[in-house]
Amino acid sequence: MIMGRAMTNLRSLTPRTPMAAVDPSDLKRVWRLFLDTAASRPADEASTIGISAKLIAQECSSGADVLAVSVRTALLQTMVKQELLNDWRQGHELRDAVFNTAAAFPLQNGIESFDPNAFVERLRSNDG
Numbered sequence: 001m002i003m004g005r006a007m008t009n010l011r012s013l014t015p016r017t018p019m020a021a022v023d024p025s026d027l028k029r030v031w032r033l034f035l036d037t038a039a040s041r042p043a044d045e046a047s048t049i050g051i052s053a054k055l056i057a058q059e060c061s062s063g064a065d066v067l068a069v070s071v072r073t074a075l076l077q078t079m080v081k082q083e084l085l086n087d088w089r090q091g092h093e094l095r096d097a098v099f100n101t102a103a104a105f106p107l108q109n110g111i112e113s114f115d116p117n118a119f120v121e122r123l124r125s126n127d128g
Helices: 024-039 053-059 066-081 096-104 116-127
Strands: none
Touching: 024 053, 024 066, 024 096, 053 066, 066 096, 066 116, 096 116
16 A cells, blocks of 8 residues: 555565565654654553554655554564663663664564564664
């Protein structure tokens, strides 16, 4: 499915389907969108936020797989909540090494194959 200048590959949500690598700059811009959107909500509201794929696509470069960028951003959010990325945080911001690693981290069997510990190991080796 094509949304403006970006595309959404719904097949990537099929179990055991590889998740496409993405541009680290897209990942960083969508991360910022997620943070800004969460910050604009009152603190007493529910923590789940929905963001339109059109808004996400506006943050992505032409031809980007919006779904893959979104899923990889959500994986980063989960790891931040689990405090696995504290060594690479500056306030709410993440260092570029996180986005570079997350953008290319292999997800050969989709998100089911994501191993946060392997991600942190790869991040440490890329950052060192």
